[in-house]
Amino acid sequence: MTHPRLSLNQATIKHANLEQALAVTAAAGYQAIGTWREPVQEVGLARAAALVADSGLRVSSHCRGGFFTVAEGAERRASIDDNRVAIEETAALAAAGAPGSRAVLVLVAGGLPDGDRDIVGARERVRDAIGELVGDAASAGVQLAIEPLHPMYASDRAVISTLGQALDIAEQFPAEAVGVIVDTFHIWWDPQVLPQIARAGAGGRIASYQVCDWATPLPADVLLSRHYPGDGVIDFASLTRAVEDAGYDGDIEVEIFNQQIWDTDAATAAERTAEAFEAAVAPHLSATTAVRSA
């Protein structure tokens, strides 16, 4: 049986198009899916929303906006505008999803622009971009969700590396409009992770809990170094309990970038994900929150 709080992030079955991804996810007994922009745009937003509605699935988040570190100019304007489109997508998909869908847009900060060594300045530009978008997000009923990425991506993907940093930015805005993503892969190593999860929960900032595992040696492309929960070294017991204790009772996504998993067929990956979640994560969820209220 697939856990009622488990959501399959579409990146885990990257080679499926939206229609296939929805079908595979529903057939495997999931109640929720995390969508990605590219497969949504491939069919267009109206058709994507109709497919989501037909699937009967909740939408747990929409991935991803962000990439906010370039200096003022045409590229930055294009990025901000594109994030406005992403906010619309997020709202439309959540409205189309089953009751309990969350209008959460995952944001990846972006890395250092070429030739730029000023990481402090880059971080300020992330905050400023969120400040520009927060009104649009609030109007659309969307929560922007800053995702700290592992520090090994600080130069080329995300200058926001810790939950504490993400919260420092998020807390400058209303919680309904700006939250954070708690993703075990990115933050398991952080000595401050447990108190920062508590801080995020206390402020109503946990937009999503994502679980996948860390193992070494890292593959040649470190972007693809995620594993099924249980196949690595992450202590899902302490992290999951911390997220529960912080009051988060929403869907829990499994989002895995891994070439071997992408090379298996989507139905197999969906099934294997559910098994891994049941073994490594579900035992640490309290019974009272295991059945999610819509």
Place this chain on the structure above:
Amino acid sequence: MTHPRLSLNQATIKHANLEQALAVTAAAGYQAIGTWREPVQEVGLARAAALVADSGLRVSSHCRGGFFTVAEGAERRASIDDNRVAIEETAALAAAGAPGSRAVLVLVAGGLPDGDRDIVGARERVRDAIGELVGDAASAGVQLAIEPLHPMYASDRAVISTLGQALDIAEQFPAEAVGVIVDTFHIWWDPQVLPQIARAGAGGRIASYQVCDWATPLPADVLLSRHYPGDGVIDFASLTRAVEDAGYDGDIEVEIFNQQIWDTDAATAAERTAEAFEAAVAPHLSATTAVRSA
């Protein structure tokens, strides 16, 4: 001209034996070297000390002890005993080096033991091991120096990932006996890096400042992903000024693990290191501390 505060960490010219390393370093105009245990043990400590004395070089640090995360038992006892030997080596080499040598033993915490997911417990075992060794270090006039490693090594090399964590442990012991290493490669991404450098300096805890650069894409073996200062994205201006402002006026080591650099001949690597340091780091050192007092 090779900068008077620049020290060549022996790992940068890994394929040279101790005698060759000392000769190359002195010939390139350096005043200091950071030694490694393996090449010292290859010739024996007495001979190594004699070679160091003959070289006229200062010893800036000795690498490396540590690996303290295994649970109590024979392996842990062997590791503690081996660190006692490393303390003796450190004292002997610093005594043999030119005036201004520092008896600093660099410590790498160690990763998660096989099958262990309890990173909090592993960190406690690091602190406990240092507690066992601090008396020996103090007696020998050696400063143990905890080196936080980049979080991408948290599972397999070092469960201490940030300067703040390293200081949390170091501050439980006298500053003369336990300090920290400030290595740009490992901590440049940390949003807390500047205040933590100030904290380290205020407490007299900066045992060494090490500089090399971060660039992406990372190589297949992420252990070998270090670059000459200036060849990556690290802001040596802000970090170097912070270390200066924190009161550190000792030698500055360049320690690079990089297959391409190891594949060049040692004299070329020593020269290239000095040039890179001069261009990327030296401009941020204040004139008054550029001539080091012994």
